[in-house]
Amino acid sequence: MPGPHDRTVRNVLFIMADQLRRDYLSCYGHPTLHTPHLDALAKRGVRFDRAYVQGPVCGPSRMSYYTGRYVTSHGAIWNFVPVSVREQGLGDYLRPHGIRTAVAGKTHMEPDVAGMARLGIERTSEQGVLAEQLGFEPFDRDDGVWPPGFVSEHNQYTAFLKKHGYVSDNPWHDFANSAASPNGEVLSGWEMRYANLPARVKAEHSETPYMTDRAIDFIREQGESPWCLHLSYIKPHWPYVAPAPYHDMYKAEDVLPVKQHSAERGDDAHPVMQGFQRFAGAENFSQEAVRKHVIPVYMGLVKQLDDEIGRLMAHLEQAGRLEDTMIVFCSDHGDYLGDHYLAEKELFHDTVARVPLIVYDPSREADITRGRVESRLVESIDVVPTILTALGVMPQEHILEGRSLQPLLHGEAIADWRDAVFSEMNYAFRDFVRLPIQQPIERCHGYMVSDERWKCVFFDDLRPQLFDLENDPDEFHDLGADPTYAVVRERARERLFEWLRHRKIHPTVSYPRMAAWTRKEQEAGIHICAW
Amino acid sequence: MPGPHDRTVRNVLFIMADQLRRDYLSCYGHPTLHTPHLDALAKRGVRFDRAYVQGPVCGPSRMSYYTGRYVTSHGAIWNFVPVSVREQGLGDYLRPHGIRTAVAGKTHMEPDVAGMARLGIERTSEQGVLAEQLGFEPFDRDDGVWPPGFVSEHNQYTAFLKKHGYVSDNPWHDFANSAASPNGEVLSGWEMRYANLPARVKAEHSETPYMTDRAIDFIREQGESPWCLHLSYIKPHWPYVAPAPYHDMYKAEDVLPVKQHSAERGDDAHPVMQGFQRFAGAENFSQEAVRKHVIPVYMGLVKQLDDEIGRLMAHLEQAGRLEDTMIVFCSDHGDYLGDHYLAEKELFHDTVARVPLIVYDPSREADITRGRVESRLVESIDVVPTILTALGVMPQEHILEGRSLQPLLHGEAIADWRDAVFSEMNYAFRDFVRLPIQQPIERCHGYMVSDERWKCVFFDDLRPQLFDLENDPDEFHDLGADPTYAVVRERARERLFEWLRHRKIHPTVSYPRMAAWTRKEQEAGIHICAW
Secondary structure, eight states, X not given: OOOSSOOOOOEEEEEEESSOOGGGSGGGTOSSOOOHHHHHHHHHSEEEEEEEOSSSSHHHHHHHHHHSSOHHHHOOOXXXXXXXXXXXXXXXXXXXXXXXXXXXXXXXXOOOHHHHHHTTOOTTSHHHHHHHTTTOEEEEEOOOOXXXXXXXXXXHHHHHHHHTTOOSSOHIIIIITEEEOTTSOEEETTBGGGTXXXXXXXXXXXXXXXXXXXXXXXXXXXXXXXXEEEEEOOTTSSSOOOOTTGGGSSOGGGSOOOOOOGGGSSTTSOHHHHHHHTSHHHHHHTSHHHHHHHHHHHHHHHHHHHHHHHHHHHHHHHTTGGGTEEEEEEESOOOOTTGGXXXXXXXXXXXXXXXXXXXXXXXXXXXXXXXXXXXXXXXXXXXXXXXXXXXTOOOOTTTOOSOOSHHHHTTOOOSOOOSOEEEEEEOTTOHHHHGGGTOOTTSOEEEEEEOXXXXXXXXXXXXXXXXXXXXXXTOOOOOTTOGGGHHHHHHHHHHHHHHHHTOOOOTTSOHHHHHTHHHHHHHTTOOTTBO | OOOSSOOOOOEEEEEEESSOXXXXXXXXXXXXXXXXXXXXXXXXXXXXXXXXXXXXXXHHHHHHHHHXXXXXXXXXXXXXXXXXXXXXXXXXXXXXXXXXXXXXXXXXXXXXXHHHHHTTXXXXXXXXXXXXXXXXXXXXXXXXXXXXTOOOTTOHHHHHHHHTTOOSSOHIIIIITEEEOTTSOEEETTBGGGTTSOOSSOGGGSHHHHHHHHHHHHHHHHTTSXXXXXXXXXXXXXXXXXXXXXXXXXXXXXXXXXXXXXXXSSTTSOHHHHHHHXXXXXXXXXXXXXXXXXXXXXXXXXXXXXXXXXXXXXXXXXXXXXXXXXXXXXXXXXXXTTGGGOOSOOSOSHHHHEEEEEEEOOSGGGGGGTTEEEEEEEEGGGHHHHHHHHTTOOOOTTTOOSOOSHHHHTTOOOSOOOSOEEEEXXXXXXXXXXXXXXXXXXXXXXXXXXXXXXXXXXXXSSOOEEEETXXXXXXXXXXXXXXXXXXXXXXXXXXXXXXXXXXXXXXXXOHHHHHXXXXXXXXXXXXXXXX
């Protein structure tokens, strides 16, 4: 808890875990996976219980987190889709106010190289680098996940591994994300059957501690100068490989029961869901033996993450930074791990679209909400405006589509909080989903509209999905074709239509400028059709 | 008619008139305003009878013409709203193919100076200049309309006027767009009561012939090298001032009868329409005396435009360019001139949103349609893809939202032409509309959805407008609140919803790239959740 000092927010530590499910943290209810450090953070701040991401896959979700805009607005509809040069990120808003804004870890940002070339932007210029990083200074940008054969020359973590004696073309793969056979052969972490074996690195050389160290380096380097650091862990995202002792810390009994129901499979299941169930990984994870083999390792990776959060918090406390640093902890989406006969992500079940979100605000105004569990609907696009308001920077209302969480953090009375959350997906990139149902590439969009009770998902040309979150919290029973709920679906559809009409389409003109226009035109002597 | 040569399209002359009503051309039915040169162009090509602009005001409409995208997509929702650096124009598509693409005249393009600064784009670099001009080389960019006091130093037309002895700080205003009192006093063309007096320039020095000369200069300069020129006349846009003899060529009897109906005024009129009727210019133009005083001059300006088109066509013919040059003639929107008790533009009546569009395609494939009047629905966003296909450049389907008119120009059988057109407006910039109805600045969007029979307009929080174009072609009777037509409105609303869901939001990833994704991922060795 902060001391008797000023406690104005001067810095922000914006932590993200990759593919972390909310129910695999003890503060969100996991019975045996104890995450005391994250739980302590929740006690210091506010734990949001209904936080949704704007897209249930890395790229779109992250671009929404970083831009404060829905996927439809920023346009990065899937992984590796470049964010157009039009879009601005957190750093673009904070840097003019003297706040160094950097990333240590993953962003999944794909630069708009064609747009940059057309505009003559040098990729190596200061502005070019920031454009490529969506406004983050790349203190140690590292997306990980280097497939075999990739050469990751300019990657700092790879250099670190080599320095510590893990030498190969791709030590990320060969050491940090692989195991070894008894005779020393590399057993690739891409293959889940090796998940139970320890990684070929010491824990201290694995990705999560490395990036924690880098964050500590950055924070030290900053001294008393203000900063905003996006610390973005690659884990517990696959490859599901953990270093000792995390690789065998959990047993099959610690794995949460699978969420599967016969109604979710077969011809009556939604065609898009059937499509994703066709993915080989989903077939693997649908087997109980695979789950019990792999998920304990996923849990180990979460445990390691929590331990590192503990180390980081200790550093912040010792450096006095807990008194002037806001901390945001979140995930870009969850991981099906076999639930609903699915693997990975991409659909809108709570398992994936509803994420952990904890915000610690050191200011006195937030003392009233410490330890609170907030159940109002929040969205990942709220993070940018929350950070801006905490740092005293006015959010650009005509660009940002999220709402500052500050009133919730400060326990203020709010008359009109949002009544629905929105998320988007696109399966155009997935042959095995699109081709069997013969959807044209431009008609593969899915939209989720969810309030606290009803989650409705709309697709082009296909029937909607509908889940009753109150009576069917596991989302087994798709009511999308049930005539009883026509009115519920129609209401959600209207909500989506209204939402679509109010996307922020004009980032180049602000509301105050619009409001002053008529007067300014007159002042400029433009008297149109005067007599 | 082209001679017995090759007749492949190698050049494009894309002509736009500003604020030109379709019914003020004789080929579109004006009884006494003869426009023989445009009529002849229509005879050589195809005259489109149902062409709609994407926004009934200069900036948004033009940005749609130039980008081939709807207003919601390019984001320039009103005049002077900068087009974000993300957007590309005609020149950006043609230049890589060696086709010089330039503008002579007006574009109303407002550069995204803030975006350029953020990205470190030098405004004076080659790419910077093109970014500021939405891809057009500014051969002679001239938006005109320089209010009193403005200093138009770098304007070529202003320099031309000065060179010809019209010397003042703002000769555009003081000579080309003003008259003189008997004692030589400047009578500003901003005041319509002077419309009947001749401009203080000789006809040959007025804006329309000047820009025609510049087009001829450009075409001569190009010789046999391929080009695309946007020749964009400022007239007949206000100030309503014409040089002799055009200032008194037409009489009050030549003015088309006003389209006004008592049902359009008063408390039953749509609140947004009432708002625009409140504009001082609308009150002026609602008076018959004003119309009869001013419109003859508007007609003179149209007549001068037609004469200049004649001169230009003669040059093209003499230079042999009619055999390899596509010609597009259009308008950015009409002019109410008192119809519906309105002035200027901004709403969706056919008077304003439905424009003249004539396309001449020299190729043999188009011989079959010469002189045809095409009544299928077309949109201004069709111009870019039409030009691209004519020049053999593949349109970027994931960015461009219009359809190439080539099949219509070539008389091909088409199974599925569009069944509706869309246009957008925003009255947030208009105090006199927005404030009386207390709409927040972000809820002032209007959408038109029109098929051949029904034109429906939707606004935030207000009732829709509905016009029966078949039985009420003058659009006097707004059926927007009539319960008889609830089904018609609901159908249009569904159409709008569908349209909104399919805007092209991802300019950075093409459809073929999306279609190949799954396969490429596998080839890259990314085997997710493999066992």
